[in-house]
Amino acid sequence: MFHREGRTIILTTFFIVAGVVLLADFFIENQTTRLVLQIVPIVFLLLILQFFRNPKRLSNNNFDEILAPVDGKVVAIEQVFEKEYFKEDRIQVSIFMSPINVHVTRYPASGVVQYSKYHPGKYLVAWHPKSSEENERTSVVIKTPKFGDILYRQIAGAMARRIVNYAEEGDSVQQGEDAGFIKFGSRVDLFLPLKSDITVKLNQKVKGAITCVATINDYDEKG
Secondary structure (H helix, E strand, O other): OEOHHHHHHHHHHHHHHHHHHHHHHHHOOOHHHHHHHHHHHHHHHHHHHHHOEOOOOOOOOOOOEEEOOOOEEEEEEEEEEEOOOOOEEEEEEEEEEOOOOOOEEEOOOOEEEEEEEEEOOEOOOOOOOOHHHHEOEEEEEEEEOOOEEEEEEEEEOOOOOOEEEOOOOOOEEOOOOEEEEEOOOEEEEEEEOOOOEEOOOOOOEEOOOOOEEEEOOOOOOOO
């Protein structure tokens, strides 16, 4: 199953590859050259297909857990001052996606979208400390029953040139549902309440809508 954001590029690449393979078969006499001209575009098509894959993930809608919004590796767990929306300290959990990871963004929790904003910006490498504030990005805040407001931020990387965000203010969203897509390498940051119990570790590999990132107990939501 492939993500809808890849339909155009997959079809375009398929027809180009098919054309190259057929032309090489008809007009290139040298067998080695012909095979190279046919194999290279086919490998490129396979890479495009694996990048836009969209495996079906089913979550249990657990209000006591925050699930990973993307596939990737945890590259940061730290207390930071979140200045865009909360303007207070939060626990930041950052997940880096390499080009071979599934790049679908999924809602980390169920709730109502309170805030959704796109920010143009730079294209620093996604693991750069300033990428969360200076790169092209989108910020989405979800009001949840147990954690209160949580924020996740899609961040473009050095290769990423398009962020797709489906969240709109007022939407009721379900944990694990498709929330968007980031093309060709990037990162997602989560900003959680300080009382959250983080259940992942640095350098741990996580799967979107499957891996629990944080839990919370006896949290008295305010506001």
